[in-house]
Amino acid sequence: MSEQSAILDYPEQEYILPGNRLCAGCGVTIAYRFMLKALGKKTVICVPASCLTILHGIYPKTPVMATTVNNTFASTAAAASGFSAAFKATGREDWHVLAMAGDGGTFDMGIQALSGAAERGENIIYVCYDNEAYMNTGSQRSSATPAGALTSTTPIRPKEQFKKDFMKIMDAHWLPYMAGISSAYPADVYKKFLKARQIKGTRFFHLSAPCPTGWFYPTKDTVKIGRMMVESCIFPLYEIEEGRLSLTGKSLSIARSGGKKPVDEYVAIQGRFKKMTAEQVAQFQKHVDEQWEGLLARAGF
Amino acid sequence: MESAVLSGEHFFNGDVACAEGALAAGCRFFAGYPITPATEIAEHMSKRLPGVGGHFIQMEDEISAMAAIIGASCAGVKSMTATSGPGFSLMMENIGLGIAMETPCVLVNVQRAGPSTGLPTLGAQGDMMQARWGSHGHYEIIALAPSSPQEIFYQTITAFNLSETYRVPVLVMADEIVGHLSERVIIPDASKIKLQSRPRPKGRKDRFKPFHPGPNGVAPMAHAGEGYMVHFTGLTHDERGYPVMTAEAQAEMMERITGKIRRNLDKIIQVEKYRLEDADIAIVSYGISSRSSQAAVDEAREQGIKAGLLRLLTVWPFPEDMIRELARRVKCLITVELNLGQIHLEVQRCSEGKAPALLIGHAGGSAITPEEILEKIKKQASGS
Numbered sequence: 197m198s199e200q201s202a203i204l205d206y207p208e209q210e211y212i213l214p215g216n217r218l219c220a221g222c223g224v225t226i227a228y229r230f231m232l233k234a235l236g237k238k239t240v241i242c243v244p245a246s247c248l249t250i251l252h253g254i255y256p257k258t259p260v261m262a263t264t265v266n267n268t269f270a271s272t273a274a275a276a277s278g279f280s281a282a283f284k285a286t287g288r289e290d291w292h293v294l295a296m297a298g299d300g301g302t303f304d305m306g307i308q309a310l311s312g313a314a315e316r317g318e319n320i321i322y323v324c325y326d327n328e329a330y331m332n333t334g335s336q337r338s339s340a341t342p343a344g345a346l347t348s349t350t351p352i353r354p355k356e357q358f359k360k361d362f363m364k365i366m367d368a369h370w371l372p373y374m375a376g377i378s379s380a381y382p383a384d385v386y387k388k389f390l391k392a393r394q395i396k397g398t399r400f401f402h403l404s405a406p407c408p409t410g411w412f413y414p415t416k417d418t419v420k421i422g423r424m425m426v427e428s429c430i431f432p433l434y435e436i437e438e439g440r441l442s443l444t445g446k447s448l449s450i451a452r453s454g455g456k457k458p459v460d461e462y463v464a465i466q467g468r469f470k471k472m473t474a475e476q477v478a479q480f481q482k483h484v485d486e487q488w489e490g491l492l493a494r495a496g497f
Numbered sequence: 498m499e500s501a502v503l504s505g506e507h508f509f510n511g512d513v514a515c516a517e518g519a520l521a522a523g524c525r526f527f528a529g530y531p532i533t534p535a536t537e538i539a540e541h542m543s544k545r546l547p548g549v550g551g552h553f554i555q556m557e558d559e560i561s562a563m564a565a566i567i568g569a570s571c572a573g574v575k576s577m578t579a580t581s582g583p584g585f586s587l588m589m590e591n592i593g594l595g596i597a598m599e600t601p602c603v604l605v606n607v608q609r610a611g612p613s614t615g616l617p618t619l620g621a622q623g624d625m626m627q628a629r630w631g632s633h634g635h636y637e638i639i640a641l642a643p644s645s646p647q648e649i650f651y652q653t654i655t656a657f658n659l660s661e662t663y664r665v666p667v668l669v670m671a672d673e674i675v676g677h678l679s680e681r682v683i684i685p686d687a688s689k690i691k692l693q694s695r696p697r698p699k700g701r702k703d704r705f706k707p708f709h710p711g712p713n714g715v716a717p718m719a720h721a722g723e724g725y726m727v728h729f730t731g732l733t734h735d736e737r738g739y740p741v742m743t744a745e746a747q748a749e750m751m752e753r754i755t756g757k758i759r760r761n762l763d764k765i766i767q768v769e770k771y772r773l774e775d776a777d778i779a780i781v782s783y784g785i786s787s788r789s790s791q792a793a794v795d796e797a798r799e800q801g802i803k804a805g806l807l808r809l810l811t812v813w814p815f816p817e818d819m820i821r822e823l824a825r826r827v828k829c830l831i832t833v834e835l836n837l838g839q840i841h842l843e844v845q846r847c848s849e850g851k852a853p854a855l856l857i858g859h860a861g862g863s864a865i866t867p868e869e870i871l872e873k874i875k876k877q878a879s880g881s
Contacts, residue, residue, distance in 0.1 A: 245614060268583065269583065270587070304558065307557075334536060336531040336536065336540070336555060339557070348543075349553070350543070351543060
């Protein structure tokens with residue numbers, strides 16, 4: 197199926213209506229819209245304190261046409277486990293349980309509940325939308341913040357540690373399906389969600405969601421930045437089905453035909469990286485290259 | 498090295514004033530986790546601590562933040578964390594551990610309205626009973642309640658001094674209004690700030706009993722790596738720190754950890770008596786609510802009503818004797834607080850029926866106004 201016809205096939209039903217309280221240029225909404233289109237109306241969403249609760253708004257002023265429960269910060273995957281169990285107990289297994297938390301609520305605080313749910317194989321779809329810091333409380337560093345970034349708790353010297361490789365952690369749970377997706381590639385998001393909804397068990401998505409407010413770039417550049425992350429292989433698009441890794445979309449074409457871009461421009465246009473030295477940028481490039489080589493090898497290139 | 502004590506006149510919000518108070522008190526380790534309305538304390542500490550030879554860690558949640566400061570304190574560094582309602586709930590188990598292991602540390606709770614997510618950006622004083630009884634088991638704790646940025650600066654220092662003196666976690670129960678209110682804060686010369694340190698062991702290392710009480714009921718504290726044989730445990734333990742699973746050992750340990758507070762109430766409890774000498778109507782209040790109360794008392798006096806204010810700087814341990822004494826000589830007691838009656842219950846208990854104990858309180862989200870308080874004072878004065 198070509199991408200063109202896929203777009204024509206999208207359901208017309210919208211689950212996120214125009215107008216919400218998120219910052220202008222937020223990357224989350226773009227992907228979220230296509231995720232919900234793919235899952236359909238029989239979906240219940242579990243959300244902790246996060247930017248996503250800002251999108252959901254103050255009920256009844258909400259742009260989201262889906263049943264949502266607001267759980268405590270550490271408990272997203274646990275709350276979703278409860279929903280999934282109840283749907284099973286009441287014979288409503290045609291419902292999807294979507295657990296969606298930010299990088300703070302996943303990489304840091306939510307990891308215990310998520311690991312528990314993933315090991316048990318709960319029938320849930322978990323999405324970590326990753327804007328690389330605690331953006332809802334004003335940009336404090338998280339373990340998803342890349343080395344070299346300034347945040348409000350690494351205000352003088354940028355963060356020194358590399359971003360946690362969360363996909364590797366989830367991969368160690370032997371999941372039936374997991375994927376890296378980007379809000380700059382909504383068609384890829386939609387396709388992967390169509391696939392994931394047919395699979396039972398814990399499915400995990402790592403969604404790259406650029407954040408103009410915390411990354412310090414113009415709001416119009418969200419898609420551009422998202423694309424740069426994929427084009428420079430900082431955030432590759434791929435999926436892992438029963439342990440088999442395949443690159444998808446732009447990342448697949450880079451693997452096949454080359455064209456990988458250096459990280460320099462991506463670093464240069466964001467205010468959060470303004471204190472990075474040339475040496476740190478080189479280190480970042482080396483780290484990205486190593487990760488990418490690993491993915492290529494695993495994907496059979 | 499930057500100066501830890503920024504002597505001079507400043508315009509700070511309460512959160513920043515709290516962080517500066519901690520630095521002035523000698524705090525050199527802060528572990529925190531972002532949460533409104535306490536995040537600014539962590540952010541300020543992340544900026545300031547490296548410059549004064551301290552260390553800041555942003556932890557992965559509040560459970561670990563509380564655990565980290567207990568660890569750092571055991572290694573000999575004055576340590577603090579700061580949070581609000583949901584994070585405070587997560588810290589409860591480790592507060593109990595800190596009490597059982599007699600570990601000095603300071604926890605700031607910039608209260609917001611709860612339960613649960615509640616009103617994250619609006620103030621309340623709804624965690625006062627949680628501060629007292631939130632961790633499981635029976636214990637004594639010290640909790641202070643600041644009413645302004647200037648006061649939170651001083652109270653954070655006091656909190657460190659009390660926690661060091663009595664080897665107990667001390668809570669600074671601020672609220673969103675105090676935390677986000679910007680006012681003048683005067684920081685004195687470092688030489689004018691009196692600091693206390695935990696009692697330290699002397700003598701033979703092989704005969705050291707880590708929980709053997711000193712003269713004021715508090716055991717000297719050895720730090721990790723000094724060569725003393727110390728076993729820190731949350732299990733019931735004897736003076737040697739050895740776990741002992743008997744009712745007798747439990748009673749003995751409880752006597753140690755509660756007795757050191759109960760026997761020093763006169764040194765721990767601080768209140769401010771405002772126009773109380775000849776008062777008929779006594780307001781009991783603390784934190785931000787005490788400021789509205791003070792304005793109401795002044796206005797009532799203007800109108801010829803003998804009102805006064807007992808302002809609790811220390812909320813826990815509760816000044817039971819003062820309330821008892823007050824109840825015997827006033828016509829009524831009115832507790833003013835941003836909850837639906839928590840400290841009010843204590844005032845009621847301690848007034849022992851000698852004077853009616855009334856409440857002015859609401860569930861949080863805005864400050865109580867002087868007008869509301871004045872109205873109740875006038876109603877009581879007129880006997881209607």
